[in-house]
Amino acid sequence: MNAPQNLPEQIAQLLIEKPDWVDALNDIHAEFGAVGVREVIRFVQERALELGVALNEAALNTPYVNTIPPLEQPPYPGDLELERRLENIIRWNAMAMVLQAADTGEAVGGHIATYASAATALEVGFNHFLRGRGPDYGGDLVIPQPHAAPGIYARAFVEGRLSEQQLRNFRRQRQPGGGLSSYPHPRLMPDFWQIPCASMGLSTPSAIYQARFAKYLENRGLKPQNGGRVWCFIGDGEADEPEVLGTVSIAARERLDNLILVVNCNLQRLDGPVRGNGKIIQELERRFRGADWNVIKVIWGGGWDALLALDHHGVLRRRMEEAVDGDYQYYSVLPGDRQREHWVEDNPELAQMMNSLSDDEIRSIKRGGHDAKKIYAAYARALQSDGKPTVILVKTVKGDGMGGAVQGLNTVHQKKNLKAEERIRCGRDYGIPLADEALAAAAFYRPPADSDEARYLHARRAALNGYLPLRKVDCKPLPAPPLERLAEFTAGSAGRPVSTTTAAVRLLTRLLKDPALGPYIVPIVPDEARTFGMDALFKAAGIYSPEGQHYTPVDAGTLLPYKEAADGQILQEGICETGAMASFLAAGTAYAMHGVPTIPFYFFYSIFGFQRVGDMIWACGDSMCRGFLMGGTAGRTTLNGEGLQHQDGHSQLVALTVPNLVSYDPAFAFELALIVRDGIRRMYEQQEDVFYYLTVYNENYPMPPMPPGVEEGVLRGLYCYRRGEGAAPSSPVINLLASGSIMQQALAAATLLEARGCQVNVWSVTSFGELYRAARDCERWNRLHPMDTPRVPYLRQVLASEQGVFVAVSDYMKALGDLLTRWMPGPFTTLGTDGYGLSESRPALRAHFEIGPADIALAALDLLKGSGLLSAAEVAAFIASHGINPEAPSPAA
Numbered sequence: 001m002n003a004p005q006n007l008p009e010q011i012a013q014l015l016i017e018k019p020d021w022v023d024a025l026n027d028i029h030a031e032f033g034a035v036g037v038r039e040v041i042r043f044v045q046e047r048a049l050e051l052g053v054a055l056n057e058a059a060l061n062t063p064y065v066n067t068i069p070p071l072e073q074p075p076y077p078g079d080l081e082l083e084r085r086l087e088n089i090i091r092w093n094a095m096a097m098v099l100q101a102a103d104t105g106e107a108v109g110g111h112i113a114t115y116a117s118a119a120t121a122l123e124v125g126f127n128h129f130l131r132g133r134g135p136d137y138g139g140d141l142v143i144p145q146p147h148a149a150p151g152i153y154a155r156a157f158v159e160g161r162l163s164e165q166q167l168r169n170f171r172r173q174r175q176p177g178g179g180l181s182s183y184p185h186p187r188l189m190p191d192f193w194q195i196p197c198a199s200m201g202l203s204t205p206s207a208i209y210q211a212r213f214a215k216y217l218e219n220r221g222l223k224p225q226n227g228g229r230v231w232c233f234i235g236d237g238e239a240d241e242p243e244v245l246g247t248v249s250i251a252a253r254e255r256l257d258n259l260i261l262v263v264n265c266n267l268q269r270l271d272g273p274v275r276g277n278g279k280i281i282q283e284l285e286r287r288f289r290g291a292d293w294n295v296i297k298v299i300w301g302g303g304w305d306a307l308l309a310l311d312h313h314g315v316l317r318r319r320m321e322e323a324v325d326g327d328y329q330y331y332s333v334l335p336g337d338r339q340r341e342h343w344v345e346d347n348p349e350l351a352q353m354m355n356s357l358s359d360d361e362i363r364s365i366k367r368g369g370h371d372a373k374k375i376y377a378a379y380a381r382a383l384q385s386d387g388k389p390t391v392i393l394v395k396t397v398k399g400d401g402m403g404g405a406v407q408g409l410n411t412v413h414q415k416k417n418l419k420a421e422e423r424i425r426c427g428r429d430y431g432i433p434l435a436d437e438a439l440a441a442a443a444f445y446r447p448p449a450d451s452d453e454a455r456y457l458h459a460r461r462a463a464l465n466g467y468l469p470l471r472k473v474d475c476k477p478l479p480a481p482p483l484e485r486l487a488e489f490t491a492g493s494a495g496r497p498v499s500t501t502t503a504a505v506r507l508l509t510r511l512l513k514d515p516a517l518g519p520y521i522v523p524i525v526p527d528e529a530r531t532f533g534m535d536a537l538f539k540a541a542g543i544y545s546p547e548g549q550h551y552t553p554v555d556a557g558t559l560l561p562y563k564e565a566a567d568g569q570i571l572q573e574g575i576c577e578t579g580a581m582a583s584f585l586a587a588g589t590a591y592a593m594h595g596v597p598t599i600p601f602y603f604f605y606s607i608f609g610f611q612r613v614g615d616m617i618w619a620c621g622d623s624m625c626r627g628f629l630m631g632g633t634a635g636r637t638t639l640n641g642e643g644l645q646h647q648d649g650h651s652q653l654v655a656l657t658v659p660n661l662v663s664y665d666p667a668f669a670f671e672l673a674l675i676v677r678d679g680i681r682r683m684y685e686q687q688e689d690v691f692y693y694l695t696v697y698n699e700n701y702p703m704p705p706m707p708p709g710v711e712e713g714v715l716r717g718l719y720c721y722r723r724g725e726g727a728a729p730s731s732p733v734i735n736l737l738a739s740g741s742i743m744q745q746a747l748a749a750a751t752l753l754e755a756r757g758c759q760v761n762v763w764s765v766t767s768f769g770e771l772y773r774a775a776r777d778c779e780r781w782n783r784l785h786p787m788d789t790p791r792v793p794y795l796r797q798v799l800a801s802e803q804g805v806f807v808a809v810s811d812y813m814k815a816l817g818d819l820l821t822r823w824m825p826g827p828f829t830t831l832g833t834d835g836y837g838l839s840e841s842r843p844a845l846r847a848h849f850e851i852g853p854a855d856i857a858l859a860a861l862d863l864l865k866g867s868g869l870l871s872a873a874e875v876a877a878f879i880a881s882h883g884i885n886p887e888a889p890s891p892a893a
């Protein structure tokens with residue numbers, strides 16, 4: 001019996017010699033078309049399954065050749081020679097930026113190899129496909145690979161959009177004349193970059209949900225139906241990030257034919273091959289086909305066309321199929337004769353075919369990703385896609401053009417410097433008309449304005465609505481609602497117990513009905529609407545579904561049916577926090593992308609926010625995204641029963657790490673209403689680049705009416721909610737500072753302490769973080785202005801004349817309260833929920849974390865003891881009388 005590896009060849013031979021099957025298939029096709037062929041395949045597949053043969057690869061993979069055969073390739077509309085020269089100039093400048101950065105000796109880094117592999121795919125895009133926003137066109141969103149940024153900058157330099165000085169200061173943004181950020185960061189270059197993507201894997205969900213949100217806006221009539229595509233370029237190594245393949249299904253489900261994902265398959269990542277023993281292109285093809293995407297492979301350059309046309313027996317194809325990526329990477333560094341040896345591998349038929357080429361020709365045959373015509377054909381096909389997203393898998397060589405000593409090697413990703421001879425050789429290869437010394441110094445080169453290259457480049461971009469990438473904000477401001485319109489929140493709940501979550505949902509409902517703001521509100525929810533009581537919105541606002549609702553919902557007859565609609569307003573994301581965050585990002589940046597000021601409210605389990613998708617929240621900050629992140633079921637002890645992986649006692653602390661995120665932990669409905677109203681004012685009226693995080697709880701208690709004069713305090717983070725009265729003038733003074741639902745515990749503690757003759761003031765801390773930031777800011781200003789009257793932090797101003805001791809408590813870690821330590825006017829301690837949660841009732845949880853009324857009172861009494869106002873014995877008696885176990889293990893461990 002033959003060795004198994006020869007079997008496929010024998011079978012192929014058999015099919016060729018006895019072509020009845022093929023004939024039969026051709027007949028079926030002639031008579032019944034594609035439907036007929038599909039039926040036959042289905043029939044054969046079923047039979048194969050009956051025989052127990054798995055067909056995964058066979059069913060989902062096409063051969064390892066270009067999807068578009070040469071005969072279907074459209075004519076190339078551009079001047080290939082001019083485009084090649086331009087591409088080389090851009091390649092040179094991209095490389096020169098990194099080399100000059102290296103020459104400064106500042107070790108600021110940079111990458112050459114990624115762009116070198118991606119240059120042709122990007123250039124074909126810039127010359128023929130990537131369209132700016134125009135009167136009749138919504139505009140394309142272009143998201144390049146982050147490490148290809150030098151190439152994007154180099155193009156903008158050649159276009160005259162960036163100065164030589166800026167290029168010289170690549171990765172040194174504080175230098176005179178300005179510099180350039182390492183990677184795409186809208187925050188650092190707000191007129192240029194649109195989407196941050198330096199954290200691998202995040203650009204794919206960003207792209208998918210931007211494409212989806214553009215359709216959402218069109219379906220809801222908020223954006224004209226004038227198209228605009230999202231072009232996202234990622235690396236093949238990057239495709240291993242779970243966010244990439246984890247979010248592709250929705251793109252097909254929602255028929256995002258406005259989305260084109262280009263995967264630069266240079267077969268390498270940072271350390272080495274992406275799939276040495278396999279084929280990343282075939283693997284990705286299976287995954288994307290399985291997810292119902294339109295898949296276009298661009299594997300071989302035109303140099304292979306003639307050989308493939310001669311391959312009547314499929315010998316070459318078979319060899320292409322057999323070689324793994326590790327082999328292909330090896331070929332990319334071999335000279336022609338050695339490549340030939342590897343290809344042929346003692347196969348006489350293959351040897352004969354390859355004999356038609358010289359060694360030099362073999363060496364210079366390009367992969368598809370370096371052939372503009374092949375790329376053009378793929379992009380043109382992608383534009384025709386109707387109802388499906390497209391992925392284009394482009395095979396390239398990493399570091400292409402950097403020279404034999406570097407390209408294709410495992411070390412190429414990190415190559416940031418070249419010797420003088422290598423620089424000169426590269427410059428000459430690229431046809432850069434500079435002297436050797438200039439090339440050795442990696443001098444920049446911009447073709448003169450009247451050169452053919454410059455004229456061509458500008459004409460192409462003019463035909464495509466201008467230069468890209470470009471971030472241009474042109475959006476009307478929205479007015480914040482007047483306070484009177486929020487009267488139901490400032491009036492209190494008349495004794496009815498409600499939670500801040502319920503208040504937040506009611507506020508959202510009210511905003512949805514607001515004539516000026518309503519259409520712009522975008523409620524976003526993962527599969528948790530019922531948890532937050534948002535199901536009432538289903539019927540009123542509808543759940544966005546581009547297809548509408550083709551079924552009768554099981555709850556059709558009820559008051560709150562599950563209603564899907566093409567113009568639905570709610571984004572129901574299912575169990576996909578990454579997707580929901582990407583939706584938030586898309587809705588919160590629509591002001592910049594589309595000039596539409598949508599206001600997202602994303603409600604989620606607070607622990608599944610920062611902890612789960614913190615990097616995306618960071619990207620929101622970078623994107624200058626606006627909107628409200630609503631951390632529901634907040635608090636380590638307020639979310640009872642659920643336990644360790646649900647109870648959040650730290651998100652408020654993590655929120656502080658995002659510089660332009662304003663976070664609040666409100667205790668009452670009126671606080672919430674004031675904060676949201678002010679958020680709308682700051683973000684949508686004043687156009688401030690901040691966004692909001694609010695924690696809301698599910699504990700019901702009566703919501704008080706808004707006390708007079710507290711507005712400023714609520715927004716700045718602290719006000720006196722209830723001043724202790726009635727105690728004797730000599731009685732000890734205690735100040736309790738509380739936030740969120742733990743305010744109720746503080747109020748109960750106040751009662752306990754008052755019963756002991758203390759005077760207790762209760763302060764509501766709506767934001768520990770904002771108080772801390774403002775105080776820090778004052779401190780810095782004072783340090784820098786020693787001759788001026790020092791500024792007094794708001795916290796100090798408010799507490800300046802307060803007497804006594806101070807205890808801060810929240811349902812978050814003690815460190816949150818500790819943030820205020822430096823500015824407190826008297827003895828101060830903090831309580832909080834350090835440690836893992838556990839499954840228990842609220843009172844038991846609060847006892848466990850030592851933030852219940854007795855624990856708060858004890859902390860205050862302990863401070864009084866420290867001030868000499870209470871004896872140790874009195875404190876011990878309190879501990880004993882309140883059943884506090886001094887030997888209980890610390891919950892923080």
Ligand SMILES: Cc1ncc(C[n+]2csc(CCOP(=O)(O)OP(=O)(O)O)c2C)c(N)n1
Nearest residue numbers: 114198199200235236237238264268269270
């Ligand atoms: C989340 C994340 N992890 C790791 C990195 C570091 N990193 C930057 S580029 C790179 C390799 C990229 O390989 P690939 O996606 O194949 O792109 P190529 O440069 O080969 O085109 C790595 C690991 C990062 N930027 N982000």
Ligand SMILES: [Mg+2]
Nearest residue numbers: 235236237268
């Ligand atoms: Mg790669």
